[in-house]
Amino acid sequence: MKLTIIGYWGGYPKKNAASSGYLLEHDGFHLLIDCGSGVLAKLQNKLEPEDIDAVLISHYHPDHIADIGVLQHARLIQGFLGKEFPALPIYGHHYNQNEFTKLTYKEITKGFAYDPNGVLKVGPFQVTFIKTDHPVPCYAMRIEADGKVLVYTADSSFKEEFIEFSKDADLLLCECNLYGNQNGKPAGHMNSIEAGRFAKRAAVKQLVLTHLPHYGNLSDLVHEASAEYTGIISLAEEFQTITL
Template identity: 80%
Template structure:
C-alpha cells in the first residue's frame, strides 16, 4: 500500500471518535528559521468535516504535504505572518495548482487568509485565478469552512497573529511566533491543544527576538489550563528532548515535541 493511500485511510479512521468525526491536526513542518535536511519549517494541516486547512506554508512544506494530500486538495490556507519560514512555499503552492490546472484538473480559486498590515507581502497571496489573498480582521471572528478562528496579536518583530481555531466543540491554539505575553492566558484558557512555539532552551532569553523558551511555554500552558502542549518552531541545536524536560518543570499535563507527520485527533 502506498504511503499516501495509507495516510488517507489512517486519517479517516483517526478522525472517527466516540462523538463522531473529529478535528485532526497533522504536523508537516516545525523547524524555526529554516528547515533541517529533509524537513520543513512551519506548516500544519487541520482537517475537519472533509475540509483541508493549511496553517502557514514555510520552506519545505509543499514537498512534505504531498505525502498526505495533493496541493489541489487544499480548501484554504491561513497565514500567521510573513516571515519566510512561514510563507516561503506559497509561491510554489501557487505554481503547483497552476500546473495541475494545465493538466486538466478543475478546482476553485484557493483562498489564502493573511493579515493586511504588510501590503507588499499580502498582495503576493493573490496569483492569477489560482489563489486569492483575503485579509482577516484581527478583532473579528473568521469563518473558514467548518472552523471559527479568533486572533491575538503577538509580540514579534513583525505583525504576527496567534489563532484559536474551533470546530465541533474542540479548540486548538497556535501561537505563531511570539515572546510570552499576558494576554495569551485568557485567549488560550482551557483549549484542547496548545501548539506553542519554543525556539529557545531555558537558559536563553528569547524575548528580544520575539520567541519563547521552554520555561515560558510550560508556564503558559499550566496557567492557561490547556489539555495538551506541543512544542514547535524548534531550534536546530542542542538536545531537543531537554525542551520537554524543562517545560515539564512548569506544566503537569501532556507535552510532546512536534515531529514529522505527527497527528492529533480531537
C-alpha cells in the same frame, strides 16, 4: 479536528525537513496553517496541493510563507493537466501590503485580509486572533470546531494576554525556539520554561512544542517545560497526527 504536523523547524528547515506548516482537517475540509520552506514537498505525502481548501497565514517571515509561491505554481500546473478547482483562498493580515498582494495569483489563489479583531469563518472552523510579540505583525490563532479548541501561537515571546486567549484549549501548539536558560524577548520567541508555564496557567489539555531550535538536545525542551506543566507534552514531529 485532526492536526497533522507537516513542518516544525524555526527559521529554516533542517535537511530533508520543513519549517512551519500544519494541516488541520474537519468534516472533509483541509486547512493549511502557514506554508514555510519545504512544506509543499512534505505535504504531498498526505494531501495533493489541489485538495487544499484554504490557507491561513500568521505572518510573512519566510519560514512561514516561503512555499506559497510553489503552492500557487503546483495548482497552476495541475490546471494545465486538466484538473478543475476554484481559486484557493489564502487568508493573511494586510499590515504588509507588499506580501499580502502576493497571496493573489492569476485565478489560482485569492488573498483575503482577515480582521484580527473579528471572527474568521473558514469551512467548519471559527478563528479568533491575538497579536503576538514579534518583530513583524504576527497573529496567534484560536481555532474552534464542534466544541474542540486548538491554539496556535505562531511566533511570539510570552505575553500575559495569551492566558485568557488560550484558556482550557484542547491543544496548545506553542512555539519553543529557545531553551530555558535563554531570553527570547528581544527576538520575539518563547523558551521552554515559558511555554510550560503558559500551558499550566491556561489549563490546556495538551502541549506540543514547535518552531524548534536547530541546536542542543531537543528532549531538554520537554524536560524543562515539564517543570512547569504536568500535563501531556510532546515535541512536534513530522507527520505527527493529533485528533481532538
